Amino acid sequence: MNTAPAVNPALRRYIEQHILPRYDHFDPAHQRDHAQMVIFQSLELARQQGADLDMAYAIAAYHDTGLEAGREHHHQVSAQIIRADRQLRQWFTEEQLNIMADAAEDHRASAQHEPRTIYGRIVAEADRFIDPATIVRRTIQYGRQHYPELDEQEQYQRMVSHLHEKYGRGGYLRLWFDDSPNARRLEQLRQLMEDEAWLRQMWEREKND
Numbered sequence: 001m002n003t004a005p006a007v008n009p010a011l012r013r014y015i016e017q018h019i020l021p022r023y024d025h026f027d028p029a030h031q032r033d034h035a036q037m038v039i040f041q042s043l044e045l046a047r048q049q050g051a052d053l054d055m056a057y058a059i060a061a062y063h064d065t066g067l068e069a070g071r072e073h074h075h076q077v078s079a080q081i082i083r084a085d086r087q088l089r090q091w092f093t094e095e096q097l098n099i100m101a102d103a104a105e106d107h108r109a110s111a112q113h114e115p116r117t118i119y120g121r122i123v124a125e126a127d128r129f130i131d132p133a134t135i136v137r138r139t140i141q142y143g144r145q146h147y148p149e150l151d152e153q154e155q156y157q158r159m160v161s162h163l164h165e166k167y168g169r170g171g172y173l174r175l176w177f178d179d180s181p182n183a184r185r186l187e188q189l190r191q192l193m194e195d196e197a198w199l200r201q202m203w204e205r206e207k208n209d
Contacts, residue, residue, distance in 0.1 A: 130185035
């Protein structure tokens with residue numbers, strides 16, 4: 001994925017060589033391709049909103065690095081990693097680094113508060129790529145990894161429950177830009193989720209991959 005030539009080349013080289021490889025050791029839903037997708041979408045949103053591209057790029061690259069310490073507090077650990085990385089001080093002020101760390105901490109879909117800055121809204125929105133097939137696949141992968149004791153029917157029911165809990169009307173997922181492609185895709189996903197035949201078809205297609 002092209003990360004845009006406007007990003008500082010030295011910053012881009014550092015992140016590609018030292019930060020993105022960390023994602024190679026995470027779960028299947030948070031591999032390097034996920035980080036690159038969030039980077040791509042963050043840069044698109046940053047351009048639209050007139051935000052600093054270097055900051056948006058770095059936040060997106062670091063947003064899930066905290067997974068190295070586990071999922072539960074990964075957003076907080078990601079913020080700590082940004083603040084502790086002395087190399088970033090070549091390109092950003094302390095004030096910028098604090099904004100970036102806050103944005104990484106605020107990106108989690110289940111966060112109880114709104115992102116504190118435009119950068120938090122950008123990475124939170126970019127992290128929510130609404131693609132039905134990808135969402136179902138990652139939900140199945142997560143269920144297998146974290147609930148191996150469930151049988152096939154129980155895994156299916158867990159998938160359906162999670163989809164509605166997160167993406168359904170009244171679910172905890174929030175989007176921050178009403179006119180974004182994600183908003184349109186979320187409405188499409190919600191309509192598909194009401195179709196039992198579609199859910200079963202997606203389950204059968206993805207469960208054995």
